[in-house]
Amino acid sequence: MAQQTDIFPPPGEAMEPPGAFEAQPMGFYTDTTVCIGCKACEVACKNWNGLSARDGGAQPMSGDSYDNTRTLDGEHWRHVKFIEQFSEDRSQGRWLMMSDVCKHCVQAGCLEVCPTNAIIRTEFDTVVIQADVCNGCRDCIAACPFGVIEVNPVNNTAMKCTLCYDRMQNGLVPACAQACPTASIQFGPIAELRELGAARVEQLNTQSRDAGRPEDAYLYGADDSIVGGLNSFYLLIDEPEVYGLPRAPKLPSSQLPATTALTAAGAAGLGLLGLLGFRKRRMDDFAAEARAEAAESVRLAPGETVVVEPERGAKGGVGGEY
Amino acid sequence: MSIDPASAVSRVLAQTTLPSDTFVTLSPHWGWLIALYFFLGGISGGAAFLAAMLHLFGRAEDRPMVRLGYLVAFVALLPCAPLLIVDLNRPERFWHMIWQSDSGGPMFKWWSPMSLGVWIITLFAGILLLALIGSWAGRVGLPKRLSSLADGTLGKVVAAATGLLGLFLAGYTGTLLTATNRPLWADTPLLGLLFLLSGISAAAAALLLLGWRRTHPASLSWLGQIDSYAMGLELAVLVVMVVTLGAVATAVLGNGWGVALLVGTVLLGTLVPLAAHVRPRLLGPATIPVAAVLGLAGSFVLRSVIVLASEAV
Ligand code: SF4
Ligand code: SF4
Numbered sequence: 106m107a108q109q110t111d112i113f114p115p116p117g118e119a120m121e122p123p124g125a126f127e128a129q130p131m132g133f134y135t136d137t138t139v140c141i142g143c144k145a146c147e148v149a150c151k152n153w154n155g156l157s158a159r160d161g162g163a164q165p166m167s168g169d170s171y172d173n174t175r176t177l178d179g180e181h182w183r184h185v186k187f188i189e190q191f192s193e194d195r196s197q198g199r200w201l202m203m204s205d206v207c208k209h210c211v212q213a214g215c216l217e218v219c220p221t222n223a224i225i226r227t228e229f230d231t232v233v234i235q236a237d238v239c240n241g242c243r244d245c246i247a248a249c250p251f252g253v254i255e256v257n258p259v260n261n262t263a264m265k266c267t268l269c270y271d272r273m274q275n276g277l278v279p280a281c282a283q284a285c286p287t288a289s290i291q292f293g294p295i296a297e298l299r300e301l302g303a304a305r306v307e308q309l310n311t312q313s314r315d316a317g318r319p320e321d322a323y324l325y326g327a328d329d330s331i332v333g334g335l336n337s338f339y340l341l342i343d344e345p346e347v348y349g350l351p352r353a354p355k356l357p358s359s360q361l362p363a364t365t366a367l368t369a370a371g372a373a374g375l376g377l378l379g380l381l382g383f384r385k386r387r388m389d390d391f392a393a394e395a396r397a398e399a400a401e402s403v404r405l406a407p408g409e410t411v412v413v414e415p416e417r418g419a420k421g422g423v424g425g426e427y
Numbered sequence: 428m429s430i431d432p433a434s435a436v437s438r439v440l441a442q443t444t445l446p447s448d449t450f451v452t453l454s455p456h457w458g459w460l461i462a463l464y465f466f467l468g469g470i471s472g473g474a475a476f477l478a479a480m481l482h483l484f485g486r487a488e489d490r491p492m493v494r495l496g497y498l499v500a501f502v503a504l505l506p507c508a509p510l511l512i513v514d515l516n517r518p519e520r521f522w523h524m525i526w527q528s529d530s531g532g533p534m535f536k537w538w539s540p541m542s543l544g545v546w547i548i549t550l551f552a553g554i555l556l557l558a559l560i561g562s563w564a565g566r567v568g569l570p571k572r573l574s575s576l577a578d579g580t581l582g583k584v585v586a587a588a589t590g591l592l593g594l595f596l597a598g599y600t601g602t603l604l605t606a607t608n609r610p611l612w613a614d615t616p617l618l619g620l621l622f623l624l625s626g627i628s629a630a631a632a633a634l635l636l637l638g639w640r641r642t643h644p645a646s647l648s649w650l651g652q653i654d655s656y657a658m659g660l661e662l663a664v665l666v667v668m669v670v671t672l673g674a675v676a677t678a679v680l681g682n683g684w685g686v687a688l689l690v691g692t693v694l695l696g697t698l699v700p701l702a703a704h705v706r707p708r709l710l711g712p713a714t715i716p717v718a719a720v721l722g723l724a725g726s727f728v729l730r731s732v733i734v735l736a737s738e739a740v
Pocket of ligand 2: 218219220221222223224234238239240241242243244245246262263
């Protein structure tokens with residue numbers, strides 16, 4: 106089942122609740138080459154999820170693009186990127202369109218760091234933020250390698266695409282995929298989508314080969330090389346950076362071993378220097394005592410004794426002025 | 428309708444090669460509150476570490492500095508939790524980080540520095556309070572018998588735990604930044620070490636300032652040495668970090684933030700205090716306290732620049 110369309114029964118028949126999809130990895134395959142930038146997905150997403158308009162609808166226009174959404178955030182869970190590539194003299198050009206969304210990473214950075222367990226993995230291998238648990242620490246925003254999450258100004262919690270978890274639990278295709286008029290966004294079990302994507306790459310690259318053009322189509326995130334695999338993967342025809350995608354995204358924890366080791370080494374080093382400082386202090390004291398004794402033995406008459414109270418600390422160097 | 432010329436779109440198009448993958452991510456809006464927390468947390472953890480060292484390995488004459496150290500650690504820690512809570516978008520749900528709100532049970536993820544940090548602060552606050560009470564027992568109206576918290580084996584255990592957790596607190600903040608995907612923060616493994624060193628040197632500066640002419644010269648002398656070591660290492664780590672960051676450093680710090688770092692942290696906050704430790708008459712009779720104030724300011728500038736320069740990307 107790669108695409109289910111009909112949610113209404115034929116005339117005269119009773120409406121049956123479709124029931125949840127089978128629990129298995131499900132997601133999106135987005136073929137950017139057929140996206141026409143109509144933003145039906147953005148609208149359908151906002152509509153179904155009841156998302157507010159930015160700044161109460163008074164958002165400024167970008168002024169240099171038909172893309173006025175500009176970024177994914179807490180109120181925009183789909184964002185159609187318009188990538189305008191023109192030559193210097195603007196005689197040559199192309200527009201790449203890409204409907205961006207949460208990638209529902211198999212190794213999700215947002216889920217990894219969330220300190221409240223607000224972010225969960227569902228039975229469909231998707232990643233969902235529970236708005237009633239999130240306390241708005243915003244760690245997930247910084248952790249996501251794709252710049253997907255933002256705070257929703259209405260409920261003040263971190264929000265992003267849920268892959269329409271509520272619809273999936275009721276056997277409905279996510280709103281964006283349902284609305285996409287060119288099937289750029291396809292929804293279904295990941296295994297099926299990967300086959301679909303691979304076949305499309307083959308088709309496009311064969312066409313390019315025949316026409317003597319570079320074979321530039323490839324899938325981004327369909328295998329496990331990108332954070333364990335993306336449950337929302339893409340067919341692209343230019344470098345990832347051109348689409349504003351990271352080339353080799355990492356988990357937030359990827360540097361933890363190195364940074365922990367270095368910090369611990371620093372702590373141990375300073376502790377050691379501190380101990381050496383105490384040792385030096387003792388040595389200085391012994392030296393001072395010895396000097397004092399030597400001085401006394403010269404000055405005192407035989408048989409006389411005196412108790413020398415060693416003057417501790419305040420010896421030379423940095424100690425002198427304290 | 429107004430036009431926004433500096434839109435995100437033109438920025439992405441202008442640089443199809445990015446200094447690092449981290450430049451496609453969004454900022455968590457961690458601002459002044461967080462920078463201030465990092466600064467105070469560093470002082471608190473650092474002061475606890477220094478006081479514990481003096482407690483465990485020092486002599487009777489170090490006791491006044493031990494008391495001052497635990498006190499500074501405690502006072503610096505007091506605003507930390509409120510700062511963090513106020514910074515949440517839903518402050519009334521702060522406890523979701525301690526107790527799982529939906530399924531019950533303690534909320535702890537050791538691999539998430541934010542989650543680990545919450546527990547470190549909580550444990551540290553508790554153990555530090557014991558160390559503080561023990562060291563001040565018999566004074567300020569505290570019963571003398573509470574000094575058992577600072578004496579004998581129990582006292583040693585409490586001091587060691589306080590010092591270790593203090594080190595954790597001073598160091599984890601940098602690690603928290605690194606465990607993201609943001610420019611600069613996630614592009615270097617050195618922030619944890621840098622914040623640890625700067626926290627300890629800031630704490631030493633605070634104790635030198637407050638203990639000057641009030642505590643034993645031997646304690647101050649030892650602190651001055653540690654401060655010098657910490658500042659020297661901090662400077663070295665900072666240089667290595669900026670050099671190894673390469674294009675990322677240019678993109679994030681090649682602006683006013685970089686100037687602030689250079690003037691505030693490197694020059695005034697590190698080089699001048701280091702010179703003052705070598706030549707204690709450099710700035711007249713009050714050289715040591717002046718150097719301490721500069722060191723503290725430098726540490727604050729460091730936290731602010733590291734947090735805010737990345738936020739500004
Ligand atoms: S794309 Fe970002 S928000 Fe979505 S699952 Fe991956 S890390 Fe989380
Ligand atoms: S903002 Fe919410 S969802 Fe994101 S990490 Fe914090 S608690 Fe978790």
